Amino acid sequence: MRRAALLCAASALAASCGWGSAAEGGGEAAPGAPTGVTAEAGTATSVHVMWNTVAGAEAYEVYRGRTKVREVSGTERMVDVPRLRPSTAYVFTVRARDEDGRTGPPSREVRATTPAAAAEDRTPPAPPSGVRGRAAGSRAVQLSWSAAPDGTGVVSYDIEQGGTKIHSVGGNQTAAVVTGLRPGQDYAFTVRARDAAGNVSPAGRAVRITTPGADDGRATAPTGLRAGTHRADGAYHIDLTWVPPVTDGVITEYQVQLDGSQATALVFGGDAPRDRAEHTFYAGREAGVTHRVRVRAKLPDGTWGGWSAERTVTTGE
Template identity: 85%
Template sequence: MPAVSAPADRRRPRPRAVPRRVALLCAASALAVSCGWGTAAEGGDQPPPGAPTGVTAEAGTATTVHVMWNAVAGADGYEVYRGRTKVREVSGTERMVDVTRLSPSTGYAFTVRARDADGRTGPPSGAVRATTPAAVAEDRVPPAAPSHLAARAAGGRAVQLSWTAAPDDREVVSYDIQQGGTKIHSVGGDQTAAVVTGLRPGHAYAFTVRARDAAGNVSPAGTAVRVTTPGSDDGRATAPTGLRAGSHRADGAYHIDLSWVPPVTDGVVTEYQIQLDGKPATSLVYGGEAPRERAEHSFYAGREAGVTHRVRVRAKLPDGTWGGYSAQRTVTTGED
């Protein structure tokens, strides 16, 4: 695993008349991002991202720990450290990792740092600790599925889940909470409740829970529970903005050219739906790094010139729901 390195920027111009004591303090702290001077200038008008909050760590098996954190504004990626060793890097759309290849019956401390698109890392989060359980003899029997899963909305943006503990021939070490088949949270085996946050008012969600033992065996999912958050959401806060529409001709046909600013969300948007004349026309999914400032897309619109179309765009949000539509634009093939 790669060793941790100090995120110092050797290109930083040396400040004038820095007191010797301050310079020594800066050099002595290997994990310090800066000592307060020159930070904003290095990345233009924006400072490096802040320290992640809400960091938790729960043992998943005898050799794994599940680490989670809250999203950080401006983060293009995250680095997860075990002590001083960087053990994982994930994209800015992720807020959890499973740290593997750990030792049983061992305590670990974890921190998380956010990294922006320029490669600058912010300060580390507060350290959180987790102890892996003891190793077990060969165990191929998974726990039974958790039962009596219940859910209630805790306001428009959170849901409280509870369930009955799952039986196992050894011991349940953790529970995985899934939303629509995707793991979104994990809690310790001694817990039978969890709060899921970052949801939207007035939307329906489905959750399931799986139990995991120390050997890594995972139970079947229990019966799904469905809940709708209260309130209403007109979609304006989650709609793409700045939509521009034009057309061009290539190979004897016309294509509609769109560009827009992605909505500000708790994570990076990687999927969009484009509506043409009131009907879904095409979906756009970014398999690599999704644009954060302005997205662009072109699609086939036929061979006839002078045809006017109505277009608008919406984004699939990190919570799995569709955001609001952008303002509608009209574009006529063959016109600039």
């Protein structure tokens, strides 16, 4: 990408090369370049690429050289690039794209070399042992473990939180720092080893860490909650709208509480709203019934944020 940037240095060429960071087709600026980009071989034929969240990103494009090889939603911060060749060096960059289609400049180049292909191997590595960790401030933890034995050698380690892969490091590393956490929260992390053939070990012993500090939930609570009702098919329904909390990532899952008990859970998926969310649910057939409602979001770190302010709504009004 550096050579591409040099070739496109003149403004006339920048437009034709498509690498400019100015807004494309609009007055607003395009997203910035992703930072913190890393690449580690996952197997003899794949590389794991990670990056930090870019504000306003609707999607991320991952490039191998100048070829776009993967595209993921703005809720993702990592991807596995498959179908590579063993014993080969690769260069990767990442670009962010906003909801209006404006694409930002490429990240810095990162390099990874896939290991040699192993002979037929269906035996996974042993699970990492001696997993331990400590809080590194109120929003990060530092994990370490002992190297996992494997007949052909460990290529990478996957760090999981609540059964979800959230980080990966090379097989020559036995430590990692996980960021983007919340103060005063309980977390459980496990580590798995992966060999060149793609075999993955069982998870090592879970390590549980509580980040220091306090979080009253206000910074992670949805705001601007509004509640109303409408009647349809002989029944009343409660209509909610709210503003998602500002977090390092996109909120895709919420819980709605009705009169102190969970009424429903909703998952928006890849089209999660960023500016204002809305949801409607069944509230019964009787008019004049007053209900209390509030909403909370599941945050990118896997914990639940604070509850929104509570609202009252009466069916039929």
